[in-house]
Amino acid sequence: MNRLDNCFKALKEANKKALIPFITAGDPNKDFTLSCMHSMVEAGADIIELGVPFSDPMADGPVIQKASERALEGGMSLKGVIAIVKRFRETDQTTPVVLMGYLNPIEFMGYDAFAKAAANVGVDGALTVDIPPEESDELLAAYEKYDLSAIFLLSPTSNNIRIKKIADVAKGYIYYVSLKGVTGAGHLELDEVQKKVNEIKQITSLPLAIGFGVKNAEIAANIAKIGDAVVVGSALINCITDHSGDEEQGQQAISDLLHSMRNSMDTAV
Amino acid sequence: MPITNNDKQSAVKDYNFPDERGHFGPYGGIFVAETLMESIEELNKAYAKFMQDPDFLAELDADLQDYVGRPSPVYHAQRLSNEVGGAQIYLKREDLNHTGAHKINNTVGQALLAKRMGKTRIIAETGAGQHGVATATVAARLGLECVVYMGAEDIQRQSPNVYRMKLLGAKVVAVTSGSQTLKDALNEALRDWVTNIDNTYYIIGTVAGPHPYPAMVRDFQTIIGREGREQMLTKTDKLPDALVACVGGGSNAIGLFHPFIADESVAIYGVEAAGLGVETGKHSAPLCAGKPGVLHGNRTYLMADENGEIIETHSISAGLDYPGVGPEHSWLKDIGRAEYVNINDDEALAAFHQLTRVEGIIPALESSHAVAYATKLAKTMRKDQSILVCLSGRGDKDIFTIAKIEGIEL
Numbered sequence: 077m078n079r080l081d082n083c084f085k086a087l088k089e090a091n092k093k094a095l096i097p098f099i100t101a102g103d104p105n106k107d108f109t110l111s112c113m114h115s116m117v118e119a120g121a122d123i124i125e126l127g128v129p130f131s132d133p134m135a136d137g138p139v140i141q142k143a144s145e146r147a148l149e150g151g152m153s154l155k156g157v158i159a160i161v162k163r164f165r166e167t168d169q170t171t172p173v174v175l176m177g178y179l180n181p182i183e184f185m186g187y188d189a190f191a192k193a194a195a196n197v198g199v200d201g202a203l204t205v206d207i208p209p210e211e212s213d214e215l216l217a218a219y220e221k222y223d224l225s226a227i228f229l230l231s232p233t234s235n236n237i238r239i240k241k242i243a244d245v246a247k248g249y250i251y252y253v254s255l256k257g258v259t260g261a262g263h264l265e266l267d268e269v270q271k272k273v274n275e276i277k278q279i280t281s282l283p284l285a286i287g288f289g290v291k292n293a294e295i296a297a298n299i300a301k302i303g304d305a306v307v308v309g310s311a312l313i314n315c316i317t318d319h320s321g322d323e324e325q326g327q328q329a330i331s332d333l334l335h336s337m338r339n340s341m342d343t344a345v
Numbered sequence: 346m347p348i349t350n351n352d353k354q355s356a357v358k359d360y361n362f363p364d365e366r367g368h369f370g371p372y373g374g375i376f377v378a379e380t381l382m383e384s385i386e387e388l389n390k391a392y393a394k395f396m397q398d399p400d401f402l403a404e405l406d407a408d409l410q411d412y413v414g415r416p417s418p419v420y421h422a423q424r425l426s427n428e429v430g431g432a433q434i435y436l437k438r439e440d441l442n443h444t445g446a447h448k449i450n451n452t453v454g455q456a457l458l459a460k461r462m463g464k465t466r467i468i469a470e471t472g473a474g475q476h477g478v479a480t481a482t483v484a485a486r487l488g489l490e491c492v493v494y495m496g497a498e499d500i501q502r503q504s505p506n507v508y509r510m511k512l513l514g515a516k517v518v519a520v521t522s523g524s525q526t527l528k529d530a531l532n533e534a535l536r537d538w539v540t541n542i543d544n545t546y547y548i549i550g551t552v553a554g555p556h557p558y559p560a561m562v563r564d565f566q567t568i569i570g571r572e573g574r575e576q577m578l579t580k581t582d583k584l585p586d587a588l589v590a591c592v593g594g595g596s597n598a599i600g601l602f603h604p605f606i607a608d609e610s611v612a613i614y615g616v617e618a619a620g621l622g623v624e625t626g627k628h629s630a631p632l633c634a635g636k637p638g639v640l641h642g643n644r645t646y647l648m649a650d651e652n653g654e655i656i657e658t659h660s661i662s663a664g665l666d667y668p669g670v671g672p673e674h675s676w677l678k679d680i681g682r683a684e685y686v687n688i689n690d691d692e693a694l695a696a697f698h699q700l701t702r703v704e705g706i707i708p709a710l711e712s713s714h715a716v717a718y719a720t721k722l723a724k725t726m727r728k729d730q731s732i733l734v735c736l737s738g739r740g741d742k743d744i745f746t747i748a749k750i751e752g753i754e755l
Binding site for chain 2: 134182242
C-alpha cells in the first residue's frame with residue numbers, strides 16, 4: 077500500500093481528518109520550501125501539496141499567481157520541484173507528497189519521464205489542474221506504470237456522470253473545489269458543500285479533500301466535519317508575503333496557522 | 346505517432362475535423378479545470394443545437410448583412426500588383442466590416458448564441474482591442490453587460506480602442522499579471538468565467554481555447570472564405586492560386602482557408618509575426634519556431650522554454666502577439682495542407698506603407714503581415730495567376746503606434 081492510502085487509513089483509525097497544506101515550490105526559494113515542508117509536518121500536516129509553478133496558472137487567484145511568478149523568477153521548474161522532494165525524502169519517508177500544477181511542463185518533460193522521475197524520488201501523487209479524465213488515458217498509463225496516484229478535482233458544477241467518470245480513474249483522494257471560482261476566492265457556503273459532498277460520497281469511497289476558500293481555523297474545523305481532508309493554500313502563501321524579506325517569520329506564521337487548524341480540526345471531529 | 350504521407354492525403358481528401366471531442370489529429374481537445382467542464386458541455390450542446398436551427402441561422406444571416414455590412418468586397422489591387430510584378434493580388438476587404446475588422450463575424454454569432462442560452466453578461470479577452478470592440482459593440486446592441494480583459498501593456502499601445510470600448514458601455518479591466526498581454530488577458534477571462542459561470546458567456550475572439558471554441562469561431566468566420574470563393578469565381582472565372590492570411594490565434598486565416606481545403610490547386614499560406622526576426626527569439630511564430638504543448642484549453646504549437654513555461658512573445662502588432670495558435674492550424678501544418686511562413690516587423694511596416702500609398706487602403710498592422718508576404722509570393726508567380734489575401738482589418742487603430750515608431754508627433 078502506498079503512502080497516501082496508508083495515511084488516510086491511519087487517520088480513519090484515529091478518527092482524525094487530514095490537514096493538507098499547499099505551498100508553491102520555490103516561493104521565495106527552494107531552501108525555504110524544503111525547510112517549510114518539514115516544519116509543516118511538525119505543525120500537524122498529514123500530506124503536503126507542492127505547487128509546481130507555471131507561467132499561466134488559469135485556475136489560480138492572485139495570491140498563488142504571484143507565488144508562481146516569484147518561484148519562476150527564482151528559476152524553479154518541474155525538475156527543480158522533483159529535486160526538492162528528493163531532499164525532503166532524505167529525512168521524511170512517511171509524509172505523502174502530491175505535486176499540483178498544470179499540464180504543459182509535464183508535456184514538455186514527457187509523461188513517462190515525469191512519472192518515472194517523480195516516483196523515483198518519492199512523490200506519491202500528481203494533480204494536474206487542466207487535464208480532465210477524457211484526455212488522460214496516456215498520462216494515467218504512465219502513472220499506473222510507476223504507481224503514482226492521479227488526483228483529480230471535482231467542483232460544485234460536476235454532475236453525477238462526471239463524478240462517476242472521475243471516481244473511476246482517481247487514486248489516493250479526490251480534491252473537491254468547494255466554491256465556484258479560483259483559488260483563494262470568496263467565502264464558503266457550508267450547507268452547499270455538505271450537500272454536494274453527500275452526493276459525491278454516494279458515488280465514491282475515495283477520501284474527499286476539500287479546499288479553495290479555507291482561510292482560518294474555524295473554517296478548517298467546519299470543513300473537517302464534512303470531508304476527509306482540509307486543503308489550505310492561499311492563506312499559507314499570504315503568511316509568506318506578509319513577512320516578505322523575513323523567511324523565518326514567514327515560516328513561523330505558517331506553522332502557527334497550521335497548528336491552530338490542527339487543534340480546532342481535532343476538537344471538532 | 347508519426348503522420349505518414351497516406352494519413353496526410355486522406356486527412357486532406359476527406360477533411361472533416363474536429364472529431365466530436367474537438368480533436369484535430371493530436372491537437373485541440375478540452376484541457377480545462379473541472380470547474381469549467383459543466384459550462385463547456387453546456388456550450389457544446391447549445392452550439393450543436395443552434396447551428397442546426399433555421400431561426401438562429403436566419404437571424405445570424407440578417408445581422409451579418411444589415412449590421413456588419415456583408416458581403417465584404419473582393420478588390421483587385423491592380424496598382425499594387427503592377428508595382429510588385431507577378432501574380433494579381435486580390436484583397437478580401439474584412440476591413441470594411443462594421444468596427445473595422447473580421448472579428449465582428451464571430452462576436453455577432455456568439456452573442457446571438459449567448460442570448461439564446463439566457464446569459465446576461467458577456468466577457469472577452471482582447472489583444473489589439475479589435476475583438477474587444479467587436480464584443481462591446483454586439484453587447485451594446487443586445488443590451489448585455491460586457492467586461493473586456495486587456496493586458497496593461499496592450500492598453501498602452503491601443504488606447505483608441507480602449508476608449509471605443511468604454512464609449513460602447515463596456516468595462517475594460519487592465520490585466521497586470523504575467524507579460525500583461527493577450528495570453529494573460531485570456532487567463533483572466535477564464536478566471537472570471539469560472540467565478541461567474543451561472544450568468545456569464547465567454548466570447549473567445551480566436552480559434553483557440555477548449556472545444557468547441559476552435560470549431561465554433563471557425564464556423565462563424567468561414568463566411569470570409571465562402572464569400573471569397575464565390576467572388577473570385579465571378580471575377581476571374583477560376584479559383585485563386587494561393588491564399589494568404591496573417592496568423593496570431595488564426596481566426597481570419599482559418600475563416601479564409603477552410604472553404605478551400607479540398608481544393609488542392611489552391612496553395613495556402615499562413616503568415617506569422619517574426620517580430621525582430623525568428624532567429625532573435627523575439628517573435629510570435631509558434632508554428633514556425635515552437636513545439637506542441639497545452640495552453641488555454643487545447644493542445645497546439647506553442648512558444649515555451651525547455652521547462653514548458655510559456656515565453657514572452659514580440660510583435661509590432663498587438664493582435665499577433667500570442668504564444669499559441671489555433672489547433673486547426675497546427676493540424677493543417679502537420680498534414681502539409683497549409684504552409685506557415687513569417688514576416689518581421691520591418692517588412693510588415695513597409696507593406697503597411699506600400700498598400701496605403703499605392704491603393705489608398707490603410708491596413709491593420711496584423712493584416713500588413715499578410716500583404717507583405719503576398720507581395721513576396723506574387724513575384725515568384727505568373728501575371729495570369731492570382732492571390733487572395735485576407736485584409737483582416739483596417740489600420741486606423743495603429744496610426745499612433747506607427748507615428749511613434751517613426752518619430753512623428755501627432
